[in-house]
Amino acid sequence: xxxxxxxxxxxxxxxxxxxxxxxxxLIDFHVKNGTHGIVVAGTTGxxxxxxxxxxxxxIALAVEYADKRIPIIAGTGANATHEAIALxxxxxxxxxxxSLQIVPYYNKPTQEGIYQHFKAIAEETNIPLILYNIPSRxxxxxxxxxxxxxxxxxxxxxxxxRVSEQIALTNPDVVILSGDDALTLPMMAVGAxxxxxxxxxxxxxxxxxxxxxxxxxxxxxxxxIHDKYWKLFKAMFVETNPIPxxxxxxxxxxxxxxEMRLPLYHMSEKNKKFLEEVLKEYGLI
Numbered sequence: 001x002x003x004x005x006x007x008x009x010x011x012x013x014x015x016x017x018x019x020x021x022x023x024x025x026l027i028d029f030h031v032k033n034g035t036h037g038i039v040v041a042g043t044t045g046x047x048x049x050x051x052x053x054x055x056x057x058x059i060a061l062a063v064e065y066a067d068k069r070i071p072i073i074a075g076t077g078a079n080a081t082h083e084a085i086a087l088x089x090x091x092x093x094x095x096x097x098x099s100l101q102i103v104p105y106y107n108k109p110t111q112e113g114i115y116q117h118f119k120a121i122a123e124e125t126n127i128p129l130i131l132y133n134i135p136s137r138x139x140x141x142x143x144x145x146x147x148x149x150x151x152x153x154x155x156x157x158x159x160x161x162r163v164s165e166q167i168a169l170t171n172p173d174v175v176i177l178s179g180d181d182a183l184t185l186p187m188m189a190v191g192a193x194x195x196x197x198x199x200x201x202x203x204x205x206x207x208x209x210x211x212x213x214x215x216x217x218x219x220x221x222x223x224x225i226h227d228k229y230w231k232l233f234k235a236m237f238v239e240t241n242p243i244p245x246x247x248x249x250x251x252x253x254x255x256x257x258x259e260m261r262l263p264l265y266h267m268s269e270k271n272k273k274f275l276e277e278v279l280k281e282y283g284l285i
Contacts, residue, residue, distance in 0.1 A: 003193040004208060005034075007037070008042050027062065028065075050261075062074070075102070076091050076101065088121055089124065100132050101129050102138065105139060106139065107140075118150050130175075177192060177193060178194070184211070229282075243267055
């Protein structure tokens with residue numbers, strides 16, 4: 001259901017609140033530029049520092065502003081199963097097209113615990129679930145065998161071989177999405193169906209085009225786009241995501257304020273200068 005280039009959307013803040021004007025502008029920007037789907041309230045959307053009411057507000061606003069022009073995938077995962085179920089039910093009620101479910105963090109559940117967590121959410125809700133495996137953030141790795149019992153994954157382990165292993169345990173049509181822009185093309189070459197992208201916040205047309213070319217089997221042309229933006233992909237992680245991409249979006253005039261939620265903080269001057277140079281090199285500012 002969800003393939004190609006999905007943006008891991010930043011959450012714009014202003015004066016301590018969600019910046020509704022900038023949020024609407026961002027969604028319009030992605031509709032206009034051919035993004036295949038929008039993920040709100042994910043890691044890049046600073047979900048960990050949203051209040052419960054803000055989390056719901058952000059999802060509802062995204063669905064309203066998208067107005068069925070583009071799929072909305074709501075980040076509704078949590079390290080407490082009951083909370084993930086409640087958020088997912090809310091997303092379903094307001095019209096989100098799917099849910100992004102992070103592997104439970106901090107608790108360090110067993111593989112059976114991970115399975116039972118997602119199974120419980122699936123049994124209590126009726127929208128598609130995209131499972132999000134990012135051990136560097138959660139402290140636990142959902143193994144391919146566990147994934148094979150569940151199906152549908154955003155893979156951010158940084159291990160391209162995982163895609164082949166997961167397909168071998170399931171089927172060639174299973175939807176696996178890269179969680180790392182730098183690995184999108186390699187992962188698509190072995191069977192992934194697209195990416196939930198950070199760089200898409202800045203260059204949506206080209207990331208969408210790269211994914212479309214790869215899905216069509218034209219890896220020669222897709223690689224040209226991959227190679228072109230390699231430096232940008234790496235620059236997005238010169239500090240903790242989403243600090244660089246949010247700073248870049250502000251520099252490009254895509255959002256009205258650079259505000260982030262503590263404990264995330266503004267970039268160091270050294271890295272900010274480097275990011276500015278990269279954006280100028282690409283003609284983005």
